[in-house]
Amino acid sequence: MQIDWSTIRTGHADRLHGATIDISGWMIPLDPQADAVDYFLLSADEPCCGGCVPRNPLTSIEVQMAALLAPQAEALALRGRLVCLLDDPAGWRYRLVDAVSLERPRASQRRFSRRAFLASGAALGLTACAPGHFAGYTEAHDETAQSTASAPSASSTQSETAPRWQAPAGTFTVDMHSHGGRVIVSRDPAIGAHRPFIPLAAPMRAGGMNVICLAIVTDTTVTRVADNRKRFEAWREPQPGELHALGQTEFLRAHQLIEREQIRVVTNTTSLTALGPQGPCAIISAEGADFLEGQVDRVDEAYTKHQLRHLQLTHYRVNELGDIQTEPPVHGGLTDIGAQVIQRCNALGIVVDVAHGTYDLVKRAADTSTKPLVLSHSALATHPGARSRLITPDHARVIAGTGGVIGVWPSSGTFHDLHAMANGVKRMADVVGVEHVGLGTDMLGFISPPVFRSYEQLPDLASALLQAGFSQQEVGAVLGGNYLRVFQASVG
Structure with a gap:
């Protein structure tokens, strides 16, 4: 036909x-x-x-x-x-x-x-022509540059006049939240865990992204897109053992992707500081602790068996750990089990991520944790609407009060381009201080294409941050240095 x-x-x-x-x-x-x-x-x-x-x-x-x-x-x-x-x-x-x-x-x-x-074909969803690259990353980008060197474009003119970030010595970039490479299983049961991967290391090298928190998702089989493709929601209760099994499958996919792309896993500060500046590395992360199914001892299993070093407590399902921003509260914030999970993460050396959690969850998490918290991907709104993933200034200040970091994400529902996103980073920094702001791209995690769709856009984002008024050192802090501090304090 x-x-x-x-x-x-x-x-x-x-x-x-x-x-x-x-x-x-x-x-x-x-x-x-x-x-x-x-x-x-x-x-x-x-x-x-x-x-x-x-x-x-x-x-x-x-x-x-x-x-x-x-x-x-x-x-x-x-x-x-x-x-x-x-x-x-x-x-x-x-x-x-x-x-x-x-x-x-x-x-x-x-x-x-x-x-x-x-x-x-350099990357999916670029909003402009092929960007420049950071100082210090020219070798990784040279192979592509050779085939495009004599092809000037509108953005090449822009990149000649816009300020460029010169990465300070010892600086490397970190994405606090990424599903890059298509690590998540498909919700289509005919595809499921057989979903084909897409390139990850190449765009990381080309754009100068050194380290990503590679996030599996462990509520996929019980959530779906609703409201005419505008949001995710839980639509059924999982069967006993279902989400734990899904977690095992997703962790396996993460390691298969890492092996396929020849990306190195970092598990502590020593390996992060040694390998991070060399390029493509991953911190194993989970978006939603649903795979625990309320069993705190499974934190140890994920830490030892799967190298988990970054755990987000909730996602799009009100789970055993606490309430979420996109559904009416059930628990009044963080549950006792959620508090126990935080304590276990602190003891083992796992970064605790409270993205998607309600303000009440975040406040109790801050009182519970002995280590800095991160909120890996959101943005600032003075008065977020019902079921909004945005946060208030007070919500952000709770994270900063722990010494933590808020990752600003590139939602096209919040920002219309990278310059607007950079200004959103500036507003967050004005509220909590630049030392508490980071980058969480949520790569391949959006329903609608975001304004940052490929790591090849990282030089353009860095340039936009400079134009928004950040110094070279501050851009380095936002694009990785601040998360490194939290990782050091949390993981050791």
């Missing part, structure tokens, strides 16, 4: 879930250096230059090929089985699976240069 992009844009393709379709479009791979790929985006429109890729999930679809396909520098036609994605963490609406290439259409198709084509 031949379909056109109007069927995708209007959502009428929902009715074709599971059908075999033919569709034509422009190939946008995620790895510009690959000779052949089996995963890429298919776009309705030809990229105008290297960094221009679709921002609207209804103008592109994910493609999983049945076999490797060499990069195509002109429009191509594909045949495959269409899958409607109800709750994809990256925000995509449709996927073409088991796809095969058909004869490429010849009628009046525009062409673009091989150089622009290669650059277009």
Whole structure:
């Protein structure tokens, strides 16, 4: 069945879930250096230059090929089985699976240069053309730069005039909250734990992101997207043992991704300070302690067996540990079990993360913990609405009062671009002090595409922070130094 992009844009393709379709479009791979790929985006429109890729999930679809396909520098036609994605963490609406290439259409198709084509695959969702890179990271970026060096663009002009962050000696960058590489299992039971990974180390190197807190999610099977794809909610109670088993699967996927991408795991301050400056490293993290199922001794299991060093207590399900921002309170904040989990994390050496928790949960957590807390991904709002993930100044001050860090996230519902995000970081710093602010990208964790979609954008974010009034040293603190302090105090 031949379909056109109007069927995708209007959502009428929902009715074709599971059908075999033919569709034509422009190939946008995620790895510009690959000779052949089996995963890429298919776009309705030809990229105008290297960094221009679709921002609207209804103008592109994910493609999983049945076999490797060499990069195509002109429009191509594909045949495959269409899958409607109800709750994809990256925000995509449709996927073409088991796809095969058909004869490429010849009628009046525009062409673009091989150089622009290669650059277009540098990263998913760049909001501008390929950015510059930090001083100190030029070697890692040189291979890509060689193929794009003579391809000037609008952003290259901007990068020549905008201030650039010069990383101070001993400084390295840390993302406090990331699902990079597609570590989370799919909510589609037909895919589940077999969801294919996407490149992670390459965009980290290209953008100068040294360390990520790689977060599994352990309430996936009992949560879903609701309110017309606007938020996540729990929709059923888990079976006994279900979420513990899900946690084991997700931890395994995290280590499989790490092995595939040749990323090094850091488990203490010594390994973090030794390996962090060298580039791609991961701190094993869990978003939501649902896999504990209320059993505190499972904290020890995750620490020893899976190298867990960063634990977020709650997520989108009101669990045994406490209440969440996006649902009515049940426990009155942190439960006694939640307090015991915090105490166990303090004793073992695990960073405690209170993102998604209510203000009452955070206040008791601060009174319970003997170590600094982090709130890995949120933003400041004076009066957050009901079910909002944003926090008040008082909420933020509780975290700062423990010596902790709040990670500002790049939600497009809060910030319209990276400069607005940088100003949001500035507002947070004005409230709690720059030493208590960090970066939590929630990479691949949004329903709608955020304003920071790839680690290749990190130089642009650093530049925006400088333009917002931060000093070179302060940018270093926000982009990693502050979290390093908390990790040292918490993990040892």
